[in-house]
Amino acid sequence: MLAAVFHAPNNIIVKQVPITRRQVMLKVSACAVCGYDARVFRNGHRKVRPPVILGHELCGEIQNDIIVGGDGGGMTMNAGSRVAVCPLIPCLHCHYCKIGDYNLCINLKEIGSSSDGGFAQYVTIPEQVIRIGGLVPVPDNLTDEEAALLEPLACCLNSFSRMLPVAKESSIVIIGDGPMGLIHLQLFKRLSHSRVAIVGKIPLRMEKARAMDADAVFAYSRETVAEVLDFTGDSCGAGVVVIATSNPVAFELATKVSARNSKINAFAGMPSGQTFLLDANWMHYNQISITGTFSSTPKLLGEATRIAAEKTIDLSAIVSHKFSLAEIEKAIDVTEKYHGLRAVINKF
Ligand SMILES: [Zn+2]
Numbered sequence: 001m002l003a004a005v006f007h008a009p010n011n012i013i014v015k016q017v018p019i020t021r022r023q024v025m026l027k028v029s030a031c032a033v034c035g036y037d038a039r040v041f042r043n044g045h046r047k048v049r050p051p052v053i054l055g056h057e058l059c060g061e062i063q064n065d066i067i068v069g070g071d072g073g074g075m076t077m078n079a080g081s082r083v084a085v086c087p088l089i090p091c092l093h094c095h096y097c098k099i100g101d102y103n104l105c106i107n108l109k110e111i112g113s114s115s116d117g118g119f120a121q122y123v124t125i126p127e128q129v130i131r132i133g134g135l136v137p138v139p140d141n142l143t144d145e146e147a148a149l150l151e152p153l154a155c156c157l158n159s160f161s162r163m164l165p166v167a168k169e170s171s172i173v174i175i176g177d178g179p180m181g182l183i184h185l186q187l188f189k190r191l192s193h194s195r196v197a198i199v200g201k202i203p204l205r206m207e208k209a210r211a212m213d214a215d216a217v218f219a220y221s222r223e224t225v226a227e228v229l230d231f232t233g234d235s236c237g238a239g240v241v242v243i244a245t246s247n248p249v250a251f252e253l254a255t256k257v258s259a260r261n262s263k264i265n266a267f268a269g270m271p272s273g274q275t276f277l278l279d280a281n282w283m284h285y286n287q288i289s290i291t292g293t294f295s296s297t298p299k300l301l302g303e304a305t306r307i308a309a310e311k312t313i314d315l316s317a318i319v320s321h322k323f324s325l326a327e328i329e330k331a332i333d334v335t336e337k338y339h340g341l342r343a344v345i346n347k348f
Protein backbone atom coordinates (compact mmCIF):
# COMPACT_ATOMS: atom_id res chain seq x y z
CA MET A 1 0.00 0.00 0.00
CA LEU A 2 0.98 3.65 -0.34
CA ALA A 3 1.96 5.35 2.95
CA ALA A 4 3.66 8.56 4.13
CA VAL A 5 6.39 7.18 6.40
CA PHE A 6 8.00 9.53 8.93
CA HIS A 7 11.71 8.60 9.07
CA ALA A 8 13.27 11.53 10.93
CA PRO A 9 12.61 15.25 11.38
CA ASN A 10 12.06 16.88 7.97
CA ASN A 11 12.10 13.47 6.31
CA ILE A 12 8.76 11.97 5.31
CA ILE A 13 8.67 9.62 2.31
CA VAL A 14 5.54 8.61 0.42
CA LYS A 15 6.23 5.06 -0.72
CA GLN A 16 4.92 1.50 -1.07
CA VAL A 17 5.06 -0.48 2.19
CA PRO A 18 3.87 -4.02 2.94
CA ILE A 19 0.44 -4.32 4.59
CA THR A 20 0.56 -5.95 8.02
CA ARG A 21 -2.53 -8.14 7.84
CA ARG A 22 -4.07 -8.51 11.24
CA GLN A 23 -7.61 -8.96 12.41
CA VAL A 24 -8.96 -5.48 11.79
CA MET A 25 -8.01 -3.26 8.94
CA LEU A 26 -9.47 0.03 7.82
CA LYS A 27 -9.23 1.47 4.35
CA VAL A 28 -8.54 5.10 5.18
CA SER A 29 -11.06 7.57 3.70
CA ALA A 30 -9.70 10.77 5.25
CA CYS A 31 -7.04 11.75 7.79
CA ALA A 32 -6.59 15.30 9.08
CA VAL A 33 -3.22 16.93 9.75
CA CYS A 34 -3.01 17.98 13.40
CA GLY A 35 -0.57 20.61 14.69
CA TYR A 36 0.99 17.68 16.54
CA ASP A 37 1.81 15.94 13.22
CA ALA A 38 3.50 19.10 11.93
CA ARG A 39 5.56 19.45 15.15
CA VAL A 40 6.62 15.78 15.02
CA PHE A 41 7.58 16.18 11.36
CA ARG A 42 9.83 19.13 12.19
CA ASN A 43 11.29 18.20 15.56
CA GLY A 44 10.46 14.58 16.34
CA HIS A 45 8.80 13.73 19.67
CA ARG A 46 9.62 11.61 22.70
CA LYS A 47 6.55 9.41 21.98
CA VAL A 48 7.52 8.75 18.35
CA ARG A 49 10.12 6.19 17.25
CA PRO A 50 10.60 6.36 13.49
CA PRO A 51 10.02 4.89 11.03
CA VAL A 52 6.30 5.23 11.71
CA ILE A 53 3.20 6.41 9.86
CA LEU A 54 1.68 9.49 11.53
CA GLY A 55 -1.99 10.61 11.49
CA HIS A 56 -4.48 10.13 14.35
CA GLU A 57 -7.57 12.07 13.18
CA LEU A 58 -9.06 9.58 10.80
CA CYS A 59 -12.07 7.93 9.30
CA GLY A 60 -12.10 4.74 7.28
CA GLU A 61 -13.99 1.71 6.03
CA ILE A 62 -13.79 -1.58 7.91
CA GLN A 63 -12.47 -4.34 5.66
CA ASN A 64 -13.92 -7.33 7.54
CA ASP A 65 -16.89 -8.05 9.84
CA ILE A 66 -15.94 -7.49 13.48
CA ILE A 67 -17.39 -7.38 16.97
CA VAL A 68 -16.55 -4.14 18.76
CA GLY A 69 -16.68 -3.21 22.45
CA GLY A 70 -15.81 -6.81 23.39
CA ASP A 71 -16.26 -6.28 27.16
CA GLY A 72 -19.91 -7.29 27.40
CA GLY A 73 -21.58 -4.71 25.16
CA GLY A 74 -20.29 -6.20 21.92
CA MET A 75 -21.93 -5.20 18.63
CA THR A 76 -21.23 -6.43 15.13
CA MET A 77 -19.91 -4.06 12.48
CA ASN A 78 -20.03 -5.23 8.91
CA ALA A 79 -17.29 -4.92 6.31
CA GLY A 80 -17.76 -1.63 4.47
CA SER A 81 -19.01 0.29 7.56
CA ARG A 82 -17.50 3.75 7.88
CA VAL A 83 -16.03 4.51 11.28
CA ALA A 84 -14.23 7.24 13.21
CA VAL A 85 -11.30 6.03 15.29
CA CYS A 86 -10.36 6.74 18.89
CA PRO A 87 -6.54 6.63 18.53
CA LEU A 88 -5.87 5.52 22.13
CA ILE A 89 -4.21 2.13 22.62
CA PRO A 90 -4.55 1.61 26.40
CA CYS A 91 -2.98 -1.24 28.38
CA LEU A 92 -6.36 -2.25 29.90
CA HIS A 93 -4.66 -3.27 33.18
CA CYS A 94 -3.69 -0.09 35.02
CA HIS A 95 -5.82 1.81 37.55
CA TYR A 96 -7.01 4.36 34.98
CA CYS A 97 -7.95 1.72 32.41
CA LYS A 98 -9.98 -0.10 35.07
CA ILE A 99 -12.10 3.01 35.64
CA GLY A 100 -12.46 3.76 31.93
CA ASP A 101 -10.13 6.78 31.85
CA TYR A 102 -8.26 5.27 28.91
CA ASN A 103 -6.73 8.63 27.92
CA LEU A 104 -4.88 8.62 31.27
CA CYS A 105 -3.51 5.05 30.94
CA ILE A 106 -0.01 4.94 32.39
CA ASN A 107 1.17 2.68 29.53
CA LEU A 108 -0.69 4.56 26.82
CA LYS A 109 0.23 4.07 23.17
CA GLU A 110 -1.48 5.90 20.34
CA ILE A 111 -2.31 5.27 16.68
CA GLY A 112 -0.33 7.75 14.58
CA SER A 113 2.40 8.18 17.19
CA SER A 114 3.63 4.95 18.73
CA SER A 115 1.71 2.75 16.24
CA ASP A 116 1.17 3.29 12.49
CA GLY A 117 -1.56 5.82 11.72
CA GLY A 118 -3.79 7.21 9.01
CA PHE A 119 -1.45 8.78 6.46
CA ALA A 120 -1.64 5.58 4.42
CA GLN A 121 -4.13 3.63 2.32
CA TYR A 122 -4.79 1.16 5.13
CA VAL A 123 -4.39 1.17 8.90
CA THR A 124 -4.37 -1.81 11.25
CA ILE A 125 -6.49 -1.31 14.36
CA PRO A 126 -4.95 -2.81 17.53
CA GLU A 127 -7.21 -5.11 19.53
CA GLN A 128 -7.32 -2.77 22.56
CA VAL A 129 -9.00 -0.11 20.40
CA ILE A 130 -11.74 -2.60 19.47
CA ARG A 131 -12.10 -3.73 23.09
CA ILE A 132 -12.77 -0.23 24.40
CA GLY A 133 -15.29 0.56 21.66
CA GLY A 134 -12.86 2.87 19.90
CA LEU A 135 -14.44 2.43 16.46
CA VAL A 136 -17.54 4.58 16.20
CA PRO A 137 -19.97 4.24 13.23
CA VAL A 138 -20.27 7.42 11.16
CA PRO A 139 -23.76 8.44 9.94
CA ASP A 140 -24.20 9.03 6.19
CA ASN A 141 -24.83 12.76 6.58
CA LEU A 142 -21.22 13.41 7.58
CA THR A 143 -18.53 13.63 4.89
CA ASP A 144 -15.26 11.73 5.24
CA GLU A 145 -13.49 15.00 6.04
CA GLU A 146 -15.99 15.89 8.79
CA ALA A 147 -15.68 12.36 10.17
CA ALA A 148 -11.89 12.77 10.39
CA LEU A 149 -12.52 15.76 12.66
CA LEU A 150 -14.69 13.83 15.12
CA GLU A 151 -11.56 12.94 17.11
CA PRO A 152 -10.53 16.59 17.68
CA LEU A 153 -14.18 17.41 18.45
CA ALA A 154 -14.13 14.67 21.10
CA CYS A 155 -11.01 16.24 22.65
CA CYS A 156 -12.78 19.61 22.79
CA LEU A 157 -15.84 17.93 24.35
CA ASN A 158 -13.58 16.54 27.06
CA SER A 159 -12.48 20.12 27.78
CA PHE A 160 -15.99 21.59 27.49
CA SER A 161 -17.55 19.02 29.82
CA ARG A 162 -14.96 19.75 32.53
CA MET A 163 -15.95 23.44 32.42
CA LEU A 164 -19.62 22.68 33.20
CA PRO A 165 -21.81 23.97 34.67
CA VAL A 166 -21.37 27.36 33.00
CA ALA A 167 -23.36 30.08 34.78
CA LYS A 168 -25.71 31.99 32.44
CA GLU A 169 -24.17 35.37 33.24
CA SER A 170 -20.57 34.32 32.78
CA SER A 171 -18.47 35.17 29.77
CA ILE A 172 -16.16 32.66 28.13
CA VAL A 173 -12.73 33.53 26.78
CA ILE A 174 -10.95 31.18 24.40
CA ILE A 175 -7.29 31.95 23.81
CA GLY A 176 -6.32 30.62 20.39
CA ASP A 177 -7.97 31.00 16.99
CA GLY A 178 -6.95 27.62 15.53
CA PRO A 179 -9.27 24.69 14.75
CA MET A 180 -9.44 23.71 18.44
CA GLY A 181 -10.25 27.26 19.56
CA LEU A 182 -13.01 27.51 16.97
CA ILE A 183 -14.51 24.13 17.88
CA HIS A 184 -14.58 25.31 21.52
CA LEU A 185 -16.29 28.49 20.30
CA GLN A 186 -19.03 26.43 18.64
CA LEU A 187 -19.46 24.23 21.74
CA PHE A 188 -19.88 27.18 24.11
CA LYS A 189 -22.16 29.09 21.72
CA ARG A 190 -24.39 26.16 20.80
CA LEU A 191 -24.45 23.92 23.85
CA SER A 192 -24.26 26.37 26.75
CA HIS A 193 -25.49 29.49 24.86
CA SER A 194 -22.72 31.59 26.39
CA ARG A 195 -21.15 34.92 25.42
CA VAL A 196 -17.79 33.99 23.94
CA ALA A 197 -14.71 36.01 23.03
CA ILE A 198 -11.81 34.66 21.01
CA VAL A 199 -8.28 35.99 21.43
CA GLY A 200 -6.38 35.31 18.22
CA LYS A 201 -3.51 36.28 16.03
CA ILE A 202 -4.21 35.16 12.46
CA PRO A 203 -6.56 37.54 10.54
CA LEU A 204 -8.13 34.78 8.40
CA ARG A 205 -8.90 32.65 11.45
CA MET A 206 -10.25 35.62 13.40
CA GLU A 207 -12.56 36.27 10.44
CA LYS A 208 -13.78 32.64 10.68
CA ALA A 209 -14.41 33.14 14.40
CA ARG A 210 -16.68 36.11 13.59
CA ALA A 211 -18.49 34.00 11.00
CA MET A 212 -19.05 31.36 13.72
CA ASP A 213 -20.85 33.94 15.87
CA ALA A 214 -18.11 34.88 18.33
CA ASP A 215 -19.43 37.79 20.42
CA ALA A 216 -16.02 39.45 20.29
CA VAL A 217 -12.71 38.72 18.60
CA PHE A 218 -9.53 40.34 19.86
CA ALA A 219 -6.13 40.37 18.21
CA TYR A 220 -3.55 39.56 20.88
CA SER A 221 -1.75 42.77 21.91
CA ARG A 222 -0.76 44.82 24.97
CA GLU A 223 -4.38 46.00 25.18
CA THR A 224 -5.88 42.52 25.30
CA VAL A 225 -6.34 42.31 29.08
CA ALA A 226 -8.23 45.63 29.17
CA GLU A 227 -10.31 44.72 26.11
CA VAL A 228 -11.32 41.35 27.52
CA LEU A 229 -12.17 42.77 30.95
CA ASP A 230 -14.29 45.38 29.21
CA PHE A 231 -16.05 42.61 27.23
CA THR A 232 -16.90 40.75 30.44
CA GLY A 233 -18.55 43.86 31.96
CA ASP A 234 -19.56 43.80 35.62
CA SER A 235 -18.61 40.17 36.08
CA CYS A 236 -15.07 41.62 36.10
CA GLY A 237 -13.52 38.80 34.14
CA ALA A 238 -14.30 35.54 32.37
CA GLY A 239 -16.03 32.69 34.18
CA VAL A 240 -14.22 30.21 31.93
CA VAL A 241 -10.91 30.59 30.12
CA VAL A 242 -9.74 27.88 27.71
CA ILE A 243 -6.11 27.90 26.63
CA ALA A 244 -6.23 26.51 23.10
CA THR A 245 -2.80 27.62 21.92
CA SER A 246 0.65 26.31 22.75
CA ASN A 247 1.96 29.86 23.07
CA PRO A 248 3.05 30.19 26.73
CA VAL A 249 1.92 33.86 26.98
CA ALA A 250 -1.62 32.48 27.03
CA PHE A 251 -1.26 31.27 30.62
CA GLU A 252 -0.44 34.66 32.04
CA LEU A 253 -3.21 36.23 29.98
CA ALA A 254 -5.65 33.62 31.33
CA THR A 255 -4.83 34.51 34.93
CA LYS A 256 -5.30 38.21 34.20
CA VAL A 257 -8.71 37.95 32.55
CA SER A 258 -10.34 35.35 34.81
CA ALA A 259 -13.11 36.34 37.22
CA ARG A 260 -13.51 35.20 40.82
CA ASN A 261 -14.78 31.61 41.00
CA SER A 262 -13.57 30.99 37.44
CA LYS A 263 -12.19 27.90 35.74
CA ILE A 264 -9.11 27.87 33.55
CA ASN A 265 -8.43 24.86 31.33
CA ALA A 266 -4.98 24.06 29.96
CA PHE A 267 -6.30 22.35 26.82
CA ALA A 268 -3.21 22.74 24.63
CA GLY A 269 0.18 21.19 25.25
CA MET A 270 3.01 23.66 25.80
CA PRO A 271 6.70 23.41 24.86
CA SER A 272 8.16 20.76 27.18
CA GLY A 273 9.56 22.11 30.44
CA GLN A 274 7.33 25.20 30.35
CA THR A 275 6.51 26.37 33.90
CA PHE A 276 4.37 29.16 35.36
CA LEU A 277 4.49 31.14 38.58
CA LEU A 278 1.19 31.62 40.40
CA ASP A 279 0.30 33.76 43.38
CA ALA A 280 -1.17 31.24 45.84
CA ASN A 281 -3.34 33.85 47.51
CA TRP A 282 -4.74 34.94 44.17
CA MET A 283 -5.97 31.38 43.69
CA HIS A 284 -7.20 31.10 47.27
CA TYR A 285 -9.05 34.39 47.71
CA ASN A 286 -10.53 34.31 44.23
CA GLN A 287 -11.53 30.63 44.29
CA ILE A 288 -9.80 29.88 41.00
CA SER A 289 -9.87 26.35 39.53
CA ILE A 290 -7.12 25.41 37.11
CA THR A 291 -7.48 22.12 35.25
CA GLY A 292 -5.99 20.34 32.27
CA THR A 293 -7.58 18.03 29.72
CA PHE A 294 -5.89 15.60 27.38
CA SER A 295 -7.28 13.69 24.41
CA SER A 296 -10.67 11.98 24.83
CA THR A 297 -12.34 8.60 25.27
CA PRO A 298 -14.52 6.38 23.03
CA LYS A 299 -17.56 7.61 24.96
CA LEU A 300 -16.75 11.22 24.05
CA LEU A 301 -16.11 10.19 20.43
CA GLY A 302 -19.63 8.74 20.35
CA GLU A 303 -21.03 11.97 21.80
CA ALA A 304 -19.02 14.00 19.25
CA THR A 305 -20.48 11.90 16.43
CA ARG A 306 -24.00 12.54 17.68
CA ILE A 307 -23.69 16.34 17.90
CA ALA A 308 -21.88 16.57 14.56
CA ALA A 309 -24.53 14.44 12.82
CA GLU A 310 -27.28 16.61 14.36
CA LYS A 311 -25.38 19.61 12.91
CA THR A 312 -25.19 21.24 16.35
CA ILE A 313 -21.49 21.53 15.58
CA ASP A 314 -20.41 22.28 12.02
CA LEU A 315 -17.15 20.47 11.32
CA SER A 316 -17.19 21.32 7.60
CA ALA A 317 -16.36 24.93 8.58
CA ILE A 318 -13.13 23.68 10.18
CA VAL A 319 -11.86 21.95 7.01
CA SER A 320 -9.95 24.49 4.91
CA HIS A 321 -7.74 22.37 2.63
CA LYS A 322 -7.84 18.94 0.98
CA PHE A 323 -4.77 17.14 -0.33
CA SER A 324 -3.74 13.77 -1.71
CA LEU A 325 -1.38 11.53 0.25
CA ALA A 326 1.46 12.43 -2.16
CA GLU A 327 0.99 16.08 -1.10
CA ILE A 328 1.53 15.36 2.61
CA GLU A 329 4.38 17.87 2.91
CA LYS A 330 2.20 20.61 1.41
CA ALA A 331 -0.50 19.74 3.95
CA ILE A 332 2.03 19.99 6.78
CA ASP A 333 3.29 23.29 5.37
CA VAL A 334 -0.16 24.98 5.36
CA THR A 335 -0.72 23.61 8.88
CA GLU A 336 2.42 25.10 10.38
CA LYS A 337 2.07 28.38 8.49
CA TYR A 338 -1.52 28.81 9.78
CA HIS A 339 -2.78 29.23 6.22
CA GLY A 340 -6.22 27.94 7.12
CA LEU A 341 -7.79 25.68 9.71
CA ARG A 342 -7.55 21.89 9.21
CA ALA A 343 -5.94 20.34 6.14
CA VAL A 344 -7.28 16.87 5.39
CA ILE A 345 -5.68 14.12 3.30
CA ASN A 346 -8.55 12.54 1.38
CA LYS A 347 -7.07 10.97 -1.74
CA PHE A 348 -4.95 7.90 -1.27
ZN1 LIG B 1 -4.87 15.89 16.87
Ligand SMILES: [Zn+2]
Pocket residue numbers: 090091092093094095096097104105106107108
Ligand atom coordinates in the same frame (compact mmCIF):
# COMPACT_ATOMS: atom_id res chain seq x y z
ZN1 LIG C 1 -3.75 1.40 31.28
